[in-house]
Amino acid sequence: MRPFAIGLTAALAVAALVPAAAFAAPKDAKPAAAVDAKSREAGMKEAPPLLTQAGVACQVSDARLIGADKKSNTSYYEVACQDAMGFAVVAKKDAAPQAFSCVETGQPGSDGKESGLKCLLPGNADPKQGLKPYLTKAGAACDLQNARAIGTGNNNSFFEVSCAGGAGYILQIPVPMKVEGTVANSCLLYDETGNISCKLTDRATQLQVVDTLAAAAKNNCAVKDKRYILTTKTDNYFEVACQDGKGYVLQQATANGAFVRAIDCANAPGGAECTLTDTRAAKTEQAGLYTSLAKKAGYDCKVESYGLFPSQDPKKEIVELKCSNTPKGGIGIFSAAENRVYDCVTGELNGFRCSYTKADVEFTRLWDDLKSYNKAGCQVSGARIIGRTDTSGFVEVACADGLPGWVLSYPLNQASPKPNELLSCLQAKGVGGGCKLPTNIKK
Structure with a gap:
């Protein structure tokens, strides 16, 4: 079983948050009560082309001019997008405009003060809802409860979301923000002490889903201990130790969070072995x-x-x-x-x-099958599977005396079948590319 790789080394290297100074309020920024017709008119006129220049796809439904800093020739805007994330736009003269999501600008700074670019338009009243299309695109089953921005690198922005039931995800969204290419990884994949990690829920809360999965397994397991094991492209795997001494690996579909099956620890697949149970x-x-x-x-x-x-x-x-x-x-x-x-x-x-089992262990069996075709002189020294049809499989064999070998055909879906045909390598040249063992290739 191969764990799903998320490139944590690369992820951890991007971790600088958008600088707080970028969200400082321009001197003439209007307070919430002053989002008036004039600021909206200016916003609707000036902000849409700036978003396009910033590479952000947005069907603008509302916009406002937040303010301008004449000394730095910088203007600040807020835009609301139809059925999508809202943004604050920073447009400096002779520089490419920058767009920051309302989730980012809505977070207080390190001093606890609100950002001057906090989104105020009615369409951006609940900025975290703008992350829902990204979750859906990434295939994450999440009843969104809360969200926070973690930081932005050259290629990706990172957000944490918490979901009903205790689950949580790290969303990795391409820069500039677009739904295509979004990846959602379970919070359980990240070290709690890392600079990209989940803070909205703790590990115990994230593991509450294990109790739900254990109940769905219906194997009378009173959970004593539990742990996350790994995630593949299609499934999450958890281990539970039961009060009666038994243990199970619980498989959960990543697409919808549904219980798939419970695997007895004695039969745990490679890479997902139990450690909580002897x-x-x-x-x-x-x-x-x-x-x-x-x-x-x-x-x-x-x-x-x-x-x-x-x-x-x-x-x-x-x-x-x-x-x-x-x-x-x-x-x-x-x-x-x-x-x-x-x-x-x-x-x-x-x-x-x-x-x-070593391959040569079966040579005797193949030699016996050759004997049934009066080919006892070919003591088998090599063998390989060369092809299958819907009803038969073909085995090439080499002879110890160096003479040309043979191809045995066996019926499929039978436990101990006898061969149903013997072919020379010449006759079998159309099967799986024909004979390839060294002594069977004409020199």
């Missing part, structure tokens, strides 16, 4: 269960260790088995409807590659 006894018990299931499937394997493959069906387990009583491993398909175990050759033909 899983040794559980793993031993699970290995015994897989030994029994393999035996029912007609496969003699005393399971020493095992690893799970991802399964689209939560009621079906796909497990690689390592056996202590034989060097041969296998791929078990276990569910209420079926118990099936593939050997490692057949398993790979069906899309599951063994990692516990």
Whole structure:
């Protein structure tokens, strides 16, 4: 399982907040009660082209001239955008105009005083609502409760949002601000002491979602302890330790926050292993269960260790088995409807590659299959899967004597199939690019 990379090193390097001086009020700025027709008229006339020059997409619904500083030849505007974020615009003569979101300008400075560029227009009355389109575009399920600006670098602006239920996100929005390219990462991905981190909710609050997921799992787990594990492109993973000593990995869809499944710690996928629960006894018990299931499937394997493959069906387990009583491993398909175990050759033909079993362990099996076609003289010294159709898989084999090898065809979706066809490399040249093992290539 591969965690979703967010480039924290790069993120942490951008962290300077927009300077407080940029939000200082011009000397003739109008107070809230004085947003009059004259300032609106000037704003509606002058601000829209400045926003365009700043690279901000905005269908202006309202605007006002905040004021001007004649000494620095700088004018200040506020604009409200139709169904979007509002902005304060700083336009200095002979310089490109700058646009700051109303979330940024609405935050008090380090001295506790309000910014002179705080947005006052009715359309900007609740600036955080302007972040909703960015959350939606980023695929973050969030009933927005609060927001704050963190800072802006050369390429991105960073905002924190808190959501109902305790969840929170860091929004990374391209500069100039546009919905396309926005990324939302869970607050749980960030170090609480970092300069890009979540302050609106603490870690305990952010982990409240785990209790909801545990309840949805319906496995009678009274949560004793919990932790965040990792995030992939599609899912969040959490661990819970239960009062009865059991433990689970809880999988949550990032797209909508929904519970996906609970995975027993004994079967936790690679990269999401449990640390809050001692899983040794559980793993031993699970290995015994897989030994029994393999035996029912007609496969003699005393399971020493095992690893799970991802399964689209939560009621079906796909497990690689390592056996202590034989060097041969296998791929078990276990569910209420079926118990099936593939050997490692057949398993790979069906899309599951063994990692516990060495490739040459299966050479004897392939040699036996060649003998059924009176090809005992080809003692197998090499093999590889070369292709599949909807019904058959093809294995190229090389012969120890250096003579040309063969291609064996096997039916798919059968646990221990016999080959249904033997082809020479010449006959199999159209299958997966043909034979490639060194002794099978004509010199």
